[in-house]
Amino acid sequence: AQSVTQLDSQVPVFEEAPVELRCNYSSSVSVYLFWYVQYPNQGLQLLLKYLSGSTLVKGINGFEAEFNKSQTSFHLRKPSVHISDTAEYFCAVSLSGGYQKVTFGTGTKLQVIP
């Protein structure tokens, strides 16, 4: 079974500074990887996903993530954050091929400080 770890429960960062949200996964087979964002009082929405191909994945709102198979990581980055990026971010993993259950991480709350 797959698992995903988000070590940072909260990340404060000043506006216009860069940010990296860390995600590590565990699986012995090929996986799909996702980042979802949850704004206050809303449901989750997809930021970006890695299925195959290029290891650098670009998503919405200027975010990107890099799949690193050797380090089993899928860290999320943004070069310059805005106040509107304040939200909770969830990393998720599923096994590739057919329907596979998606396992979500525990979430990282990004707090952008003016």
Next chain:
Amino acid sequence: DADVTQTPRNRITKTGKRIMLECSQTKGHDRMYWYRQDPGLGLRLIYYSFDVKDINKGEISDGYSVSRQAQAKFSLSLESAIPNQTALYFCATSPRGQETQYFGPGTRLLVL
């Protein structure tokens, strides 16, 4: 209008009561899911359904039941609510053959 809607958005109930949370979607997706979110635990899958006649248990189905009344509707029931079922509940959908899930706005449930 929202593609995935959940009713009610907030609910307070007492221990032992039966309650139903409803989810409707206009996306035409075959697959529907129910998750609960607890602080520090992320999202955990309760039940999922691939179509009206295909319903499967997730990792935390005890104490819950579901009904897929139509392709567009998927309801979650708590037969006898208990306080540790206090949580934020999300419905999600996905199209056949795609991995992305689309979430509703959530139902905040408090069991006293």
